[in-house]
Amino acid sequence: MGGLATPRLAIAVARAGGIGMVAATGGAHRLSAQLDQVDAEALAAPVGVNFLVPFLDRAALDAAAARAPFVELFWGAPDRELVAAARAGGALTGWQVGSADEARAAQDAGCDVVIAQGVEAGGHVRGTLGLIPLLGEVKSAVDLPVIAAGGIGTGRAIAAALSAGADGVRLGTRFMAATETHAHPAYVDALIAAEGDDTVLTTVFGTGWPDAPHRVLRSCIEAGEGLGAAQAWTPDWPTAGYAGVAEARALYAGQSVGAVRGRQGAEEIVAELVAEAEAALAREPRR
Numbered sequence: 690m691g692g693l694a695t696p697r698l699a700i701a702v703a704r705a706g707g708i709g710m711v712a713a714t715g716g717a718h719r720l721s722a723q724l725d726q727v728d729a730e731a732l733a734a735p736v737g738v739n740f741l742v743p744f745l746d747r748a749a750l751d752a753a754a755a756r757a758p759f760v761e762l763f764w765g766a767p768d769r770e771l772v773a774a775a776r777a778g779g780a781l782t783g784w785q786v787g788s789a790d791e792a793r794a795a796q797d798a799g800c801d802v803v804i805a806q807g808v809e810a811g812g813h814v815r816g817t818l819g820l821i822p823l824l825g826e827v828k829s830a831v832d833l834p835v836i837a838a839g840g841i842g843t844g845r846a847i848a849a850a851l852s853a854g855a856d857g858v859r860l861g862t863r864f865m866a867a868t869e870t871h872a873h874p875a876y877v878d879a880l881i882a883a884e885g886d887d888t889v890l891t892t893v894f895g896t897g898w899p900d901a902p903h904r905v906l907r908s909c910i911e912a913g914e915g916l917g918a919a920q921a922w923t924p925d926w927p928t929a930g931y932a933g934v935a936e937a938r939a940l941y942a943g944q945s946v947g948a949v950r951g952r953q954g955a956e957e958i959v960a961e962l963v964a965e966a967e968a969a970l971a972r973e974p975r976r
Contacts, residue, residue: 690812690861690870691926691941694739696726698869698955703734705959708759713740717748724756735759737780741813742768743898754778761785764813764901767798776801785838787816787823789830796831803833804859809840811862811943813903813924814890821853828854840885842945844965851966852973860962862943867955873927875935879906881951885944894939896923905940912937 692714699709711727713720720738727736737759740750745762750771753760755778762771763785775782776799784795785804792803805827807820816823820839827835837855841847842863850858864870866877889907892900903924913920916937927935953961 690865692928693865693870693872693926695869695871696723696736698864698867699736700727700730700732701867701869701955702864702959703730703732703736705956706734706963707959708734709736710739710761711736711757713738713746713749713753714744715749716746717752720746720749721752721756724752728756737761739763742771745771747774750774751778754780759783761804763804764815767791767795767800769798772798772800783836785815786827787814788818789823789826791815792827792831792833792835796833800833802836802856803827803831804836804838805855806859807837807839808890809885809904809944810838811865811888811904811946812941813898813901814839820850824850824853824855840944842943842948844962844967845969846945846948847962847966848969848973851970860945862941862945863948863958863962864955865942866949866952867958868952869955871929873929873931873935873938876927876938876940877952879908879936879940880942880946880949883908883942883949884947888942888944888946894922894924896921898924903939903941904943906942906946909937909940 694712699711702709735758738753738757739761742765754775760775760780761783767784781801783802784800786792795803834856836857837850838859847858866880890904927938
């Protein structure tokens, strides 16, 4: 979710009983200010910090490890040194992976948990397998808790992932249009209007981050092509204050985007998801 994973959104998710995540998209000073906002709420549920390894600020990692209960790293081979640094500060540490081999490497690097990301996921996508087959391979490869991510936007999808062996689930796209995000209104409208087959896996928004596949709404590629030479194919998403053609920015969305049907508060989204998942699990035959 990049910079749309703000303290405001993470706090709301934590209040609802989930694990809110803050994206470390700036340096250590900015992250410390974000964690100050989290600490001021005295939340009972945790808020963690997510890092993209190619853009990682080591001072920010040290700050997160000392102040957040959970630190997650993504993109690149699991790094024993980074995992050790996070754990040394007292944080549980996870690595988001796209294959069983990466999951094994994450376990060998000392991670406490792995996040298995299916190719259905929005944003930058590490692997090539769909979530359910990937989840089976990862569960067989490691002895760690496994969180399922990618294509999960409803309670029924949560129930399916848990039934397939996941120990927890990660959602992103469903929260992109939450009232707590500062996504550009055009981005929100595009998410609400889209279905899963309106997304595409591409590398087109790769300026500054080449060879990094990402799933976006097809409409933003078409809008960018319409701008011709004026288009900047950067990985940046449009926030509410963006003054350019927001429709031509990277409108990240996973194949679960069809579940986004309007603006809702994050607490309402979590409550809806949990109720639907519990109902779906209750309908499963006893084994």
